[in-house]
Amino acid sequence: MIPDFIQMLLLRQNSQSVAVSERNRDWTYQEFVRDVQNAQAFFLQKRIEKILIALPQSYYAYVLEWAAYTAGITFCPVSITTPIDRLHYFISQFQPDLIFAEVTIRHETTQIAPQTFFKGLEKSGHLLSPKNLEIAYVIFTSGSTGTPKGVMVKRTGLDNFLRWSTTEYPVGENDVWGQYSNLSFDLSICDIFTALCKGACLVPVATPAEKLLPGNIIKNKKITFWHSVPSVVDVLSKAKQLKPETLSSLKTITFCGEKLFPSQLELLFEANPNLLIYNTYGPTEGTVFFTFIKLTKENYKDFANNTISIGNPIEGYRLHLQPYNEDNSLGEIIILSDYLAKGYLNNPENKAFGTIQNESKRYSAYFTGDYAEQINENLYFVCRKDAQIKVMGHRVDLSEIDHELRNFGCHASISTFYRNKIISFVVVDNFNEAQIMAYLTQKLPPYYIPNLVIAKEQFSYNNSSKIDLKQLIQSIEYLFET
Structure with a gap:
């Protein structure tokens, strides 16, 4: 059964609205749905089960992720700046059937450039049933030993996250979503699927110049929805771009991946007092993120300590704080959910994953190694356990x-x-x-x-x-x- 949020995209197969706006070209929803369906049909007809995407943030990368998802196969996005030895390690671990890259990677796996692939695709006829593989995508994260770990995110986890994001975020057909994160960072998963489910225009912020001067693309593309790490506020501040004339189009910002500081919110609200800001938290192993809090100019100080609160779990998750100190205010964050990642690729031990008894029920658990602190019923990220x-x-x-x-x-x-x-x-x-x-x-x-x-x-x-x-x-x- 196709989830409702996927149907949202397919219903736009004749739409001339812009789905993806790159620097030199706009792509319509009609083009996007066509290319997704053609690529999906190819994967199913050729019995492709795993693809590795080594592409910049771009229309073709977005199409390939969507095509893999709707075909029910597994994709692995990697950064185009990944050193070649590390890229070979990713390939050896993931074992893709097909690699999509613009630059030649010396490897025996079949490789194709996206432009060549889509130019040679035949129009899909009868669509085959999706494979519905358990793993939706694999993302490699830095391991504590220095060796990257491939996190295997389940399809049920991604489906659950998208049910939340497409319902919670105030984004629609008149919005322009700034897609800042590299494909190898799972914030991009939220961007690519949520924005296009809701009919928004997705704008890749892809080049080094665009990332160092993000105010330019926000202003020029009239971006209304922004998703990134909080460090981007520092970049805007250094570039003297935290100004009303630069950020006036923005309506909503959502942050994840780092501590969010009250001073960063003050600067944003000074430039645009009407902003709605989300602060979120969660490791890749939990599926994108799993807590959130909504902030406005009027309420953010209620959730400010040295940093901003990380909020409460989204539907389908519980948070357990394993006590560290005597008054139980500080502890390790343990995620309880059926939507956790399956574990790490080719690592059967998976010591960070387990089960835990909570309120007379046993839950699947992920031990994050992150410390958080409870202050006045609000939860604040403190640091890594080993820090x-x-x-x-x-x-x-x-x-x-x-x-x-x-x-x-x-x-x-x-x-x-x-x-x-x-x-x-x-x-x-x-x-x-x-x-x-x-x-x-x-x-x-x-x-x-x-x-x-x-x-x-x-x-x-x-x-x-x-x-x-x-x-x-x-x-x-x-x-x-x-």
Whole structure:
């Protein structure tokens, strides 16, 4: 049975409305549905079960993901900036039947460029029944051992998420959705399927220039719905693009993937006071994300501590906080749901997955390794379990330091504990370390004060558009050489 939200797309097969607006071309819904159905028919006729998509954010990439989903086969999106050795590792783990890429990948698996593929496709006739494979997609995430792990997301999990997103998000045929995240980051899954289910126009924010100056594409394409990591607010701030004339078209923003700071919301509401903002949380293993909270200019301070609350679970999920401290306010987030990923590709142990007893029922569980804190009935992300630090016997929440650095006026900040030192990296105009230290001394306990504050012209970002902390640490290794 085809889910209702998929029918929403298929009903637009004759629509001349724009489905995808690239830099140099607009693609209609009629074209999109045609190409999805033709590719779907090809996959089923040729008995293709797994495809790897190594493409930029683009019309063809979106079509291929939709075609795989509707054919009931499994797709694996990877970033075009993935180093070749790592890409070969992904291929060896995933074992695709077909690879879609614009650049030749030296591998025995059949590979085809998307333009060539779609040009040679015949119009689909009688549609075969979808395969309905258990795994909808595989996304590789960074492993704690340094080896990437392929997260196997179930079709039932994606279906459940899309039932929520297509109902919850206020997006429709008159909206323009900014698709910022690389295909290898699962926020893109939400973008590609939710926007097109609802008849919105999807705009890929694909080039380095577009990502560094996102205000330009927001203004030029009149984007109304934006989805990204919170670091994009810092990028807009640094680029002096947090202005009413730049962000006036925006109606809704949804964030995920990083801590969201009150100062970031203040800047957004100053530029556009009518915004509706979602803050969400969840690892790839939970299927995109699984908690959310809705924020406006009027209510956001009710959910602000050092960071913004991550909210409550969406339908089909429960959240269990495994106590860490004596008053049970701090604990590890454990996700309870039937919609969790199946586990990791070619890793039968899957130690992070298990079951847990909760209120007389046993649930499938994923142990996130993330600590959260309950304050006034609101839940706040604190840090990774392996990033818990103590200084002079006191637990230190690094987000509290970043909160104050942003209040000081930094466009961006990220603090870490490295070689027994608290190190804060900042992007700020007219850097003056003495002034920053004096300010922090007034605001924070002595054991919170950074040992080093390092100014950067701008931060580097990884394939998920998150601040690349590893690269920042590498840039100061020379300070510790003896």
